[in-house]
Amino acid sequence: MDFLNSQHLTSHDSFVHLFSDAGDFTYFASVSDYVQGKQGTITVQKAETAVGKGKQHEVVFHWDKSTRGFVPREEDMKKSIQTNDFVLFRFCRAEPGQPTCFILGHRGDKKVEFDSRHLRTQQAFMHFFLTAGEHSYRLGRGTYQVSVTDHRDLEVEEHQKRASQAVVIVVSGDQPSPKHANIVTGQTVIWAVEKGENVSIEDQPYKPGAAVSPPSVAR
């Protein structure tokens, strides 16, 4: 079964952060609050690009067995981007013994800019589903579901067609939309936070009929 938890990233996960402000930032991937991984820098230059029109950049980490830490690719150590560009942090192929991690970013003044454990507005968490079955996950106070159909249960063409589409679950507050996603193995789900703070996606043991939304709150 896939391990689905935005607070503990695996090689099947990615984290996206949109840089809306100019400045100098540092980032690293770490296995705990007490161990800092090798640090890279991102310089964001001011531009007139609108939100939603920025470019995608990538930072790829690999697990270094000798230092027992995550290290960015050499070409990702110093990145230069523009405001409203976004960076997708991901991983190379998993190495034996590779632990889960989180990604942390700071502004030049050491203020936390992003923390993949606590998703917020204009950030996203992605998971590539390899195994079929019913996946339940907790988001806020609700429990939601992703049903994954085995590719062997589909015609090859049908599977390839569906796998060539990414599924986006838009998170607003603690409400995902759609609440129940139907996908196939080999498909990536993107939980994109339109509005929210301290959001996380954490897998739950699947119980049929257990998917529930918290009661609506009048605002």
Next chain:
Amino acid sequence: MDATIAVSEPGVNVVLHKAIALAHASKSDSATWGPFQVGYSASVALSGGVAVLENAPANKLDLNNVHVVGSVSAFFTFDLGLILPTICIPPVQVCVDIPFIGRVCTPQFCITWPSVHVPVSLPFAFDLSASFGFRVDDLGTQWGIVLLIDPFSARFDLTPMGPLIIAAIQNEVSNTLGSIPLIGGLIAGLVNTVIGAFSGVLTPILGAFGSLINLVLHCWTCLMSTFRSDCSPSIKSRRLYRRTLQ
């Protein structure tokens, strides 16, 4: 003082068949050939066989047509990551527009190849003939026959096991890879890569199986060599042997 000891060939046959019926032995071992770890055990049971005594000066006991049946139980464990190349999926990038972030393209994920465990049971059967020297001991109220091992190496052919092992590995690797999405078109080639790697070590693996079976049979002959029987001197003999008592 010279004494003449008579040993009955039918009596020896009765005794040896009893001994053979008890002979059921097994041994196990493990080794690594390249990326393939193999644990294996051989169990052997014997039946039938005809004992023929040869007069002095040969003083031999020929044991012919002993039916040997048994099986090699083996498990092959290997990490596909040590054999297969890196493959990343999906083969094409998938992009989607998210208004409050931008046009997000999902990355490829490189497959972490799993380990494969293939258990196989490989039966075998062959007839064995062996020669023993023997000695008759005076044990007071009984006579004991002590077989003296005439070292032999059983000749048998384990090559028919090769296709069975390869088929089992092919099947398991196909099933394992089949569970990974988006590599359907590559599976045949990947299985061939694994079988190609395995073919290079098949012969030494079968050699190790043969050595283990030989070891079991050798232990059986050790068992036989210490077998002592009730052979009364009064039994009518077909063949006579002379032994000098000090």
